[in-house]
Amino acid sequence: MSLNIDESAIKRIEHLRTAQSKPGLMLRVCVEGGGCSGFQYILELTESAGSKDLTFADCVVTDDISLPFLEGATVKFKDDLIGSEFIIDNPNAQSGCGCGSSFSV
Numbered sequence: 628m629s630l631n632i633d634e635s636a637i638k639r640i641e642h643l644r645t646a647q648s649k650p651g652l653m654l655r656v657c658v659e660g661g662g663c664s665g666f667q668y669i670l671e672l673t674e675s676a677g678s679k680d681l682t683f684a685d686c687v688v689t690d691d692i693s694l695p696f697l698e699g700a701t702v703k704f705k706d707d708l709i710g711s712e713f714i715i716d717n718p719n720a721q722s723g724c725g726c727g728s729s730f731s732v
Contacts, residue, residue, distance in 0.1 A: 628694050630656070631701040632684035636713060639704040640686040649674055653682070654713060656689045658696040666696060668715050 636654070644652045653676070657669040676688045683689075687702055700717040 628698050630681075630683045630687065630689060630694065630697050631699070632687050633701055633703040635704040635706075636702045637684055637686055639706075639713070643672065651675075653686050653688045654702070656687060656693065656697065656702060656715065658693040670713055 640652065640654055644650055651674045653673055655669075655671045655673045658666050659669055661667045673688065676682055677690070679691045680688045681691065681694060683702075689697060696719060697715070697717065698719060700715050700719065703714050703716060705712055705714050
C-alpha cells in the first residue's frame with residue numbers, strides 16, 4: 628500500500644521543522660468515521676510514531692487502519708491568497724463535502 632507525498636508537503640514540513648526547532652516533526656494523517664460525508668481526515672503535527680504507524684517520505688505518518696482509505700492518495704500543501712493548508716487528493720473518495728475534510732468511499 629502506498630501514500631504519495633508531494634514535494635510541496637515535504638518542503639512545508641521541512642520549513643516547520645526548522646521554524647519550530649523540531650527535527651523529528653511529522654504530519655500525521657488519519658481517517659476516522661464522521662464528517663458530513665461519512666469519513667473525515669484528521670491532520671496533526673507530531674513528533675512520535677507508534678508501533679503500528681507507517682512513515683512516508685520521512686515526514687508523513689499514518690496508522691495501519693487509515694492506510695487502506697488513503698491507498699494511492701497524495702498529500703499536498705497549498706499556499707495561495709485564500710490561505711494555506713495540507714490537502715489530500717484521494718482517488719478512493721467517491722464524493723466529498725465543500726470543506727474538503729470529509730469524504731465517502
